[in-house]
Amino acid sequence: MKDVGMPVAAGLLEQFKQPSTAYRSLPFWSWNDRMSADEIKAQIQEMSKQGMGGFFMHSREGLETEYMGEEWMACIQAAVAEAKAAGMKAWLYDEDRFPSGGAGGSVPRLGGDAYRSKALTMEVTAGHKQEVTSGIIAIFAASVEGDVLHHCRQVEQTDPDLLLDGEVWLVLRREISGPCEWFNDESPVDNLNPDAVAAFIEGTHEPYKAVIGDEFGKTVPGIFTDEPSIADFHSVYTRPWLPWTDEFASYFQERRGYELEPLLPYLFFHGEHSAKTRHDYWRTITDRFCAAYSQQLGQWCEDNEIAYTGHYLIEHNLGIGTRVSGAIMPHYRYQQVPGIDLLGEQADEYITVKQCTSVANQYRRPVVLSEMYGCCGWDFTFEGQKWVGDWQFALGVNVRCQHLSLYSLKGCRKRDFPPVFNYNTSWWKYNHVTEDYFARISAVMTEGIAVRDVLVIHPSSTLWTMIGCDPYVYKGWEDPNLLRANRYEEGFDKLIRTMLGFHYDFDFGDETIIEEKGHVTDGSFFVNYAGYRVVVLPRLHTLLGSTMKLLLAFMDAGGTVISVGQGITRIDGELSDEVYTLYSHEGMRIVGNEAELCSMLESVLPRQVSIRRRTSGEAPEFLYYLKEMPDCYALFVVNNDRNAGQEVEIALARVGRLEQWDLLTGETKEMGAEIRKDGMSFIANFGPAGSRLYVIHKDSQPKAALSTFSYAQTHELRLCDAMLGPVSTFSRTMPNALLLDTCSYRLEEDDWSETMFVWEAQKHVRDLLGMRQVHYNGLPQRYKWIDEPHPANETRIALRYSFEVQAVPERDVFLVLEQAEQ
Known part of the structure; x- marks a missing residue:
């Protein structure tokens, strides 16, 4: 303040x-x-x-x-x-x-091709000589089987005499994107x-x-x-593609220390160098x-x-x-x-x-x-x-x-x-x-400041090793590489949901940021200003070398690292024996699945907040957010279940005078809590999709209350019973409305059309008049063309709406029109 x-x-x-x-x-x-x-x-x-x-x-x-x-x-x-x-x-x-x-x-438009989106494209061709076209970055003679690359060698031209038995040409080009209506008939920008x-x-x-x-x-x-x-x-683009820009090859060499060009086929095919090449390509991108x-x-x-x-x-x-x-x-x-x-x-x-x-x-x-x-x-x-x-x-x-x-x-x-x-x-x-x-x-x-003492290393570098592009057909979101990544993501998502449901809040640690802002201080693993007491490795395949050095320094300082499995085999995308140093460190804990991870967290790190059911452990449908201020804590608790309420015990690893702040009314009330040796706890009853905000004042103690469940049967709250009762009266706040969304049409003195939705009638009419369509979103913006004269402007159109009513209203009936002034 x-x-x-x-x-x-x-x-x-x-x-x-x-x-x-x-x-x-x-x-x-x-x-x-x-x-x-x-x-x-x-x-x-x-x-x-x-x-x-x-x-x-x-x-x-x-x-x-x-x-x-x-x-x-x-x-x-x-x-x-x-x-x-x-x-x-x-x-x-x-x-x-x-x-x-x-x-x-x-x-x-301003910068021409220099400012238009570019791609690295792949063409796989047979052994006949190809006409050399502009934009070629590299040509390879290669032995491939499906999307697997057995070997390749870079050549100057597609001369059939250079091919060995079974080889094909791999032609990689720098291409400029064609225009698209969505970008007002221009290419995307680079x-x-x-x-x-x-x-x-x-x-x-x-x-x-x-x-x-x-x-x-x-x-x-x-x-x-x-x-x-x-x-x-x-x-x-007309071929399978990946992002590119002019001068990217030199930028890559400057950042990674080697030439990318001889390894370009591995961005599309799977082979010996694919993981490392893809890792370094996406890292540089x-x-x-x-x-x-x-x-x-x-x-x-x-x-x-x-x-x-x-x-x-x-x-x-x-x-x-x-x-x-x-x-x-x-x-x-x-x-x-x-x-x-x-x-x-x-x-x-x-x-x-x-x-x-x-x-x-x-x-x-x-x-x-x-x-x-x-x-x-x-x-x-x-x-x-x-x-x-x-x-x-x-x-x-x-x-x-x-x-x-x-x-x-x-x-x-x-x-x-x-x-x-x-x-x-x-x-x-x-x-x-x-x-x-x-x-x-x-x-x-x-x-x-958010109270979070667990850091989960984000798997971006692992994804870098996986993502390429099908070498034969561009498949967009259905690319096999992306589908493979989606399967990996399912496991990662399950892990983080489990941790949050087990009430161990955490931050992700991005390795690019860690390389720039990571440090170990006073036994904690810091990412810039935020320090963590435990680091979790969630089924990663690779780490940056800078991350591994910090993890070792963290464990040397007494910190705990928990690895889900022992899947890390690479450092900076390349197979490395250094990972054994990581896994063999006394500060490393290795678990096999999410349940074991939660048990391990409990054994090495006390919870900041626990939200427990009456009958069984932590209530995973509940989430919390804990902030610390100089003289108080704020705790926001949410029941993410829209269908059922629940009585829970909330325990905190801190003690202070407890208040509930009503988010709908702005009122506050003091609550009682039971003091324990490791903090305090209290009972709270949440309705479906319920939420509560608590403030814990550091300067005084909570008033006494027994932290025991009521054991009363929990009833699902029905909105109609709670607010209206079994019998209620009502009054309309506005007139009834009947949507007129179907019609027939005719142009000038033509015959009437069949009945159809209004948007379909609009589409038909504009087709008949040779006008640009407007029945859907995604066209060039209207300001680009709306004021241009059209030969069919001023054509007369009639629309006929039909509907049925069981009782003709005795009072006035009004017609509401868009743009009635026209």
Whole structure:
């Protein structure tokens, strides 16, 4: 707290009761129509009224105002001015839709092929002489069997006389991606090229600075980057491919100390050198992507006193995440506000959240943003918001970015991954309830330091050894290498779920970050600012040499390392006998499975928090998040089971006066606890998807209470009984509505068509008139073509809607139309 001399807990309580803008949600406000300054101001006022803290000004499908044009910039200025007047925050978004880097296609056009996405492609050909084409990097004569490479030798040309019996040509090229509608008919951008990223900054960030730079760090806290990658699956190539950029070969040699070119076939085929070559290739891709993109953007933001935030493509999948980013976690080093994208009504992507919140903890980044709720549908409920949000907040997220808050619902815009968090939803007037709820969690759990004393080494380097590309056919997400990685991920995911359910909270340790920021101090294994007492190796195949040295130093200092299995056979991707030194150290503990891992953790490290059932051990459906502040602890506990409540015993390895802080009302009450030799415990009853926030004050003792279960039968709470009772009255808050979503049509005086969905009628009509389609998302942005004249403009169309009613209403009936003024 900023107030000099104010106890942290006292200041914390003030923020809890009335959370400030800093702790409130920041929805993706989708600018998806022809923008109006007056409408922008009106919608900001609605967001403020309903408890939101700000918004991201997000170019989205359907935009009819030219992106980054004069009118666009005027709207940005209007939004910033209105946000300032309302005490809200106006966050920028750095792209025309997503993924970030191309500035709506202007960057690739600006730099030509130098700035367009590139690939290393593979062609396997028969023995006849091939015409030499441009872009060839290397040619090999090789003996292959399926996707196995027995041997290869580099040659200058595809001369049949050079081939031995059974050999084929392997031709590797540098290719430029073809254009794609999604990128406004341009190629994806080359985010491995630092000059292309510099052009992106010059064309996006600098113009924003020119018009609203006075509010940087004030009303405009930061800018969001969305799903940047180095291998976008919108890319267009004719052969199997992997990410590439100009000068990558020399960059590789500089970083790794040897030439990559003679080993290129091993990126596609499996063979003697595949694991090492792939490991070093993806390690170098990671270094290059981080330096060219994230570090450059993060530094610009730091220099201009705003926060770099956003998320990276496919964080949730180890295999595809490697394919599109090299590794995800190293990028978070450069974000002042690390962020993730976790869509859908689910609580399954533990890896996604933990990767981000771990780096945030290690770099002491207090705010972690999550883009959440997209794809949950129009019928998404408040309970769904709470369940999804509680789970993420228990893992370390503390600010919601709701996906989406649509400026307009016209046409196919309403199908843009709902739900919608804006005035145009039926429940909008109650939105402030969830805003206050989550703001209260954030106000408390943003403060202090996370209490986590276990480090799990992230398997990114193991994934590097596994990921290649099928040498014959590009299969995208179905590539056998990625499917193999998915199977590995299943085991890794099971391990981390088991640890969290057994209530040993942890951080991931990324080896790239460990190499840069790892050290052993006072018997603890540190990653930057965060220290750990136990390190877990989760069925890894390889380690960086720098990681192994630190692990040995940690064990020499008395630290404990627990290895699940003895699968590590490589150092820096290469087979090595050095691993025996690791496994034979007296500080090493080797276990065979998740159950043995949990037992071993119990034997070497007391729990910080235990959440036990009445009848059997730890309750795995419960999660917790523990933060320490100078004069108190904050404990957030979540029952992740949506269907059943449960009475549990919560035990802490610390003692203090115990309070429960009500997240819905802002009220507080003191609770009793039983003091034990290793801390204190108390009983709590949670409903389905229930959550509780506790504050433990260090300066005094808890009041006495017996820590015993009630032994009363636990009943499942039924919402209808709890809130309405068996008999209730009701009144409508708005008129009944009948959706008219089918029609027949005719053009001019033609015959009527058959009955079909409205969107199908629109598709047919535009086909008949030779117009660009608009019935789905994914086309070039509308501002690129919407104002161009068309020969069939002004064609008259009639629509006929048919429906049945059993009782004709006695009162007035109203027709609600989109764009009724037309």
